[in-house]
Amino acid sequence: MSGRGGVVFDLGYKPHEGPRLGRLGAVRAVIKDGVRRVLGLRRRARKKVLPWLLFSIALLPAAVFVGLAFFVGTFSPEAESPFGGHVEYIGLVGVLVMLFIALAGPELLIPDREEGVLAVYSSRPLTVGDYLLARAGAMAIVVAAFMIVPNLLMYIGFAAIDEGGFASTLAGNADDLLRILGATAAYLFGYGAPAFLIATYAKRNGPATGVFLAVMVGSTAVAGGLSTAPDLPAGRWGSLLSLLQHPEIVRSWIFGQASDLDSIPTDAGFEPWASLVVIVLVTFLTAAFTYRRYRRLM
Amino acid sequence: MADSIITTAGLGHAYGNIVALHHVDLEIPPGRVGLVGANGAGKTTLIKILLGVLHPTVGTTSVFGANPHTDPIVVRSRVGYMPESACLPLHQSAADFAVYAAELAGIPPRAARQRASDVLTLVGLHEERFRYLGEFSTGMKQRATLAQAIVHDPEVVFLDEPTAGLDPEGRDEMLDLISRLGAFGINVLVSSHVLPDIERTCDWVVMLDGGRVLRTGPIESLTDTSTIEVELLDDPAPVVAALAARGAVVEVDRQTVVFTLAEGDPFLLARDVLAETGAGLRRLGPKTTTLEDIFLKGNGAP
Numbered sequence: 001m002s003g004r005g006g007v008v009f010d011l012g013y014k015p016h017e018g019p020r021l022g023r024l025g026a027v028r029a030v031i032k033d034g035v036r037r038v039l040g041l042r043r044r045a046r047k048k049v050l051p052w053l054l055f056s057i058a059l060l061p062a063a064v065f066v067g068l069a070f071f072v073g074t075f076s077p078e079a080e081s082p083f084g085g086h087v088e089y090i091g092l093v094g095v096l097v098m099l100f101i102a103l104a105g106p107e108l109l110i111p112d113r114e115e116g117v118l119a120v121y122s123s124r125p126l127t128v129g130d131y132l133l134a135r136a137g138a139m140a141i142v143v144a145a146f147m148i149v150p151n152l153l154m155y156i157g158f159a160a161i162d163e164g165g166f167a168s169t170l171a172g173n174a175d176d177l178l179r180i181l182g183a184t185a186a187y188l189f190g191y192g193a194p195a196f197l198i199a200t201y202a203k204r205n206g207p208a209t210g211v212f213l214a215v216m217v218g219s220t221a222v223a224g225g226l227s228t229a230p231d232l233p234a235g236r237w238g239s240l241l242s243l244l245q246h247p248e249i250v251r252s253w254i255f256g257q258a259s260d261l262d263s264i265p266t267d268a269g270f271e272p273w274a275s276l277v278v279i280v281l282v283t284f285l286t287a288a289f290t291y292r293r294y295r296r297l298m
Numbered sequence: 299m300a301d302s303i304i305t306t307a308g309l310g311h312a313y314g315n316i317v318a319l320h321h322v323d324l325e326i327p328p329g330r331v332g333l334v335g336a337n338g339a340g341k342t343t344l345i346k347i348l349l350g351v352l353h354p355t356v357g358t359t360s361v362f363g364a365n366p367h368t369d370p371i372v373v374r375s376r377v378g379y380m381p382e383s384a385c386l387p388l389h390q391s392a393a394d395f396a397v398y399a400a401e402l403a404g405i406p407p408r409a410a411r412q413r414a415s416d417v418l419t420l421v422g423l424h425e426e427r428f429r430y431l432g433e434f435s436t437g438m439k440q441r442a443t444l445a446q447a448i449v450h451d452p453e454v455v456f457l458d459e460p461t462a463g464l465d466p467e468g469r470d471e472m473l474d475l476i477s478r479l480g481a482f483g484i485n486v487l488v489s490s491h492v493l494p495d496i497e498r499t500c501d502w503v504v505m506l507d508g509g510r511v512l513r514t515g516p517i518e519s520l521t522d523t524s525t526i527e528v529e530l531l532d533d534p535a536p537v538v539a540a541l542a543a544r545g546a547v548v549e550v551d552r553q554t555v556v557f558t559l560a561e562g563d564p565f566l567l568a569r570d571v572l573a574e575t576g577a578g579l580r581r582l583g584p585k586t587t588t589l590e591d592i593f594l595k596g597n598g599a600p
Contacts, residue, residue, distance in 0.1 A: 013420060013482035016413060016451035020404040023371055029401035043389050044430070116385040120446055122351045123379030123456075124402040125371045298351065 026126045027134045034138020037111075038104040050103055055146060058096045062089065062150035066157030086151050086176055087255040090183045094247060097146050098191045098216065104142065105195025106208035108135045114203055118297050128294045132287075139192050147184040151176075183251040190247035190279045191216070193286040200290045220244040220264065227268045239268035243282070246275040303328050303454055303485055304348060309357035311343050318343040320509040321357070326487065330480045332496030332517070333489035334589060335506035341489035342382060344506070345456045348487075349379060362453065375404070378452035378484075380443050382459040388432030392423055392442050395431060396449050403450030410449075417449045418442075421475060437468035444475060454485040461495055473499050493589040497521070505593055513592060520592055526564040527585040528555045531578030540571040556585055 021028070035041075039055075040048030112118055121131055155176060159169035195212050202208035219241045226238025242264040252261040253272035265275055304326040311319040319340045333341045346352040348361055350370030359365065364372040387395060396414035401407060418427045421441040426434070431442060440460065447455050460476060461469045476499045479486050490496055496503055497517060505512035513520060530537060534555050541548045544567060546557040559567055565582075572579055 013478075014416060015483060016405060016409065018409050019406060020375070021406060022375065022404045025404035025406070026402050029398060032401075033398055042391070042394050047389065111387060111389070115387055116381065116383050117387050119379065119381040119383070119385040120399060121402065122346075122349055123374055123377055123447070124399075124450075125375040125404060126402065127371065 023125045023127075023130065026124050027130050030121075030126070030131060030134035031137045031141070034108050034135050035141055038100075038107055038138065038142050051100060051142075054096050054100045058093045058146050059150050059153070061092065062153045062157075066153060069158060070161050086154065086180055087183075087251065087257055089151060089154065090147060090180065090187075090251055091248060093147055093150060094187050094251070097143055097187050098244075099213075100146060101139070101143065101191045101195045102209045102212045103205075104139055105192065105212065106199040106202060106205040108139060109196065109199040110202060110205050110208060113297065118294075122298050128291060128298045131298065132290055132294060136192070136196070139196075140188055143188045143192065144184050147187065148180060151180045155180075179254050182254045183247075186247040186250035186254070186276075186279060189283045190243070190250070193279070193283040194243060196290055197282075197286040200286075200293050216244045223264045227264050236268050239264045240270065240274060240278050243278075246278050249275040250279065301328060302326055304359070304361050304487070306344075306359040307357055309344075309347065309359055310355050311340075311347060311352060312355050318509050319347075319354075322506075322509075322511055324504060324511065324514065326504065327502055328485045329502055330476070330486040330488065330500040331502040331504065332500035333487060333504050333506065334491070334493060334496050334593065335489075335512075336491055338508075339491075339506040340509040341491075341506055342458055343509075345379070345458055345487070345489060348373075348456065349377065350374065376453045378447035378450065378455035380447040380455065380457045380460055382462055384439065384443075385446070386431040386434075386439055386442055389430060391428050391430055392418060392434070392445070393427040395442070396427075396445050399446035400449045403452075405450050413449050413451070414445075417445045421445045422471070436463050437465065437471075440464060440468065440472060441475075444472070448479065448482075448484060452484060454487060455479065457486060457488040459490055460488060461490065461492060469495075493593060497589050503589065505589075507593075517589070521587050521589065524564055525556060525558045525585040525587070526568055527581075527583060528557070528568055528572075528579070529553055529581040530555065531580050534577070536575040537571055537577050540575055541567070544571070553580070 037043070039051050040046075112121070155173065156170070159166050159173070162169040164172070194215060195208075198212050198215065199208050202211065220243065223239045223242035223245075226232060226235045226241070229235045232238070245263045245265065249258065249261060249263050249266060249272050252258045253275075258266065258272045266272070302325040304324065306322050306324045309319055309322040309324075310317070322340075322344065333344065335341050343352060347354055347359055348366055350366035350373055353367050359367070361373045362376055366373040390398070393414055396418055397407075397410045400410035400413050405413060415424075415427070418424055421444055423438060423441050423445065426438060431439065434442060440463070444457070444460065447457070457476065461472050464472060473495055476486060476488060480501075486500075488496070488499060501517055502515070503517050503520065504514045528537070530553050534550055534553060537555055538548050538550055541555070541557050544559075545561075546559050546564070546567065548555060548557040550556075557564065557568075568582060571577075572582075
């Protein structure tokens with residue numbers, strides 16, 4: 001055909017001749033999708049509201065504290081500061097993280113299973129372990145953002161206005177970064193594992209979120225009741241059922257403030273490492289049950 | 299068969315006491331292959347074994363030379379799968395899901411976006427690509443499901459009942475799409491209980507019944523016979539006698555005579571016999587054998 005008229009070409013089908021990233025590319029895709037999913041990105045507006053509201057609430061106080069400290073002109077990263085230090089801030093954000101995990105755990109696992117999307121994963125270079133670890137990785141990234149971003153803002157912001165100098169304050173408090181990471185892991189596994197376990201068996205997101213919150217609060221109430229019943233032989237051990245408090249205990253332990261914490265397991269005479277053991281056990285149990293269930297599905 | 303893409307040997311699978319596949323030996327060539335059988339014949343079980351989702355109770359299988367049971371990653375890197383049941387995330391747009399499906403197969407993000415756009419256009423969803431999948435009609439969902447199955451340019455795609463739930467127009471369009479896949483260089487294994495769908499789209503067929511292989515081979519060889527059907531106006535007895543005298547195998551049903559000739563042209567024989575007997579002819583032609591005829595015959599149906 002010639003002249004000025006346009007020509008429509010049927011391009012047909014073009015095979016992919018570029019690189020293939022294989023299993024690693026698949027895992028990366030699942031992590032990316034998981035992060036987007038729990039934050040509601042590229043989803044309907046209503047899916048964005050709660051995660052971003054929680055994230056804003058987690059971030060806002062840190063920004064306000066740094067701003068106020070800048071105008072007041074004083075700061076100490078430790079507890080004697082009028083705004084509190086990292087350990088208090090993690091305690092505050094920990095509640096928000098638990099609420100976020102209550103929403104994110106079900107969102108990461110249930111829709112794929114109930115909408116049949118697992119069949120798609122079954123035809124991709126991905127194992128069951130890859131899929132579950134990638135989903136957990138997505139959760140870890142967002143929980144880390146919840147915990148680390150505001151604390152990092154405080155760490156850098158307060159160092160910037162510290163009379164001791166920016167660089168020396170940063171270097172002097174570098175240990176805090178590791179402690180923040182450790183505390184983040186405690187909250188991630190302490191709350192994330194039970195959320196995943198419930199999401200592994202639940203059919204709908206809403207009820208799964210409700211059950212998770214009920215288990216967290218209910219187990220702590222039961223632990224409190226058992227620990228105050230000296231006639232029961234299992235009473236002292238029952239205090240370890242306090243799932244809500246284990247991450248807080250480990251956090252305080254990491255920051256060297258375990259003795260200041262008032263909690264059911266520590267009041268029953270358990271050392272903070274017992275809480276760490278409980279978190280590790282619950283994580284392993286979750287991994288075993290979740291893997292077993294998904295092996296049958298994928 | 300030297301160029302088989304899928305082979306199974308003594309393959310069996312049981313769900314508890316229920317045997318779904320029983321000693322299945324197959325050598326499936328490249329091209330478009332139909333997997334035919336009634337509901338419960340073992341089609342989906344076979345596909346899931348080929349994907350490595352189910353493990354065979356006995357026997358072995360290979361896809362492109364790899365064992366799906368021991369090397370699922372190798373197999374899954376080269377296949378696509380369109381499941382019979384729903385597999386679409388309802389709160390994601392068609393474009394986003396197609397990109398994700400491509401990335402899941404290891405296609406780099408930029409290429410994945412391009413491929414998703416191309417494949418959604420190919421299946422007729424270009425205009426609808428930014429709509430959420432939960433808003434799609436059944437036909438559109440089936441197209442989106444096909445798109446995710448081929449978006450990563452697999453070497454073979456397993457289509458499990460791709461026309462299920464579609465209206466006649468949607469079914470027609472889906473069958474056209476399947477027919478085109480072969481031209482794109484994608485091998486197809488399509489399962490269906492609708493025999494005409496397989497006849498229309500495939501060039502090779504595997505017939506399953508009760509977990510056993512009933513027949514397998516090129517559709518042409520199964521359906522193309524040298525059987526001739528002659529419908530007469532008069533008493534067929536003289537014609538039958540004359541045909542039998544010349545070595546034809548003859549069946550009679552009222553005025554209709556059906557015969558097969560081992561050697562020679564059956565049409566020339568029919569012409570000669572009709573001229574010799576002077577029988578009145580209403581109709582003469584090849585007897586068309588469909589997959590349904592073969593399936594029913596193999597099933598022991600009358």
